[in-house]
Amino acid sequence: SHAAYTRRCGSPANESRARIEALHTLLARVAALPGVYFFDPHRLLCDGDVCGPFVPGTQSLAIYDDHHLSDAGSLYLWPHLCSFLH
Numbered sequence: 001s002h003a004a005y006t007r008r009c010g011s012p013a014n015e016s017r018a019r020i021e022a023l024h025t026l027l028a029r030v031a032a033l034p035g036v037y038f039f040d041p042h043r044l045l046c047d048g049d050v051c052g053p054f055v056p057g058t059q060s061l062a063i064y065d066d067h068h069l070s071d072a073g074s075l076y077l078w079p080h081l082c083s084f085l086h
Helices: 002-009 013-031 071-085
Strands: none
């Protein structure tokens, strides 16, 4: 089931944030340079207290491995990225 898959493949949001904190701190420092931007989609891919492979609130896969968005994930993040860039 979707819920079972999310439990098996997801992780608590606080643990997920802790794993990427050092990298995101470094990227935020780099983004402080003129002309450099850092869009952090992490919080957008968490549904409540769990971060998993699905577009939040759906059964559509957002990511299909550790580094690549699915088509559904790209379509979900697109308006957020556009808003960030404007």
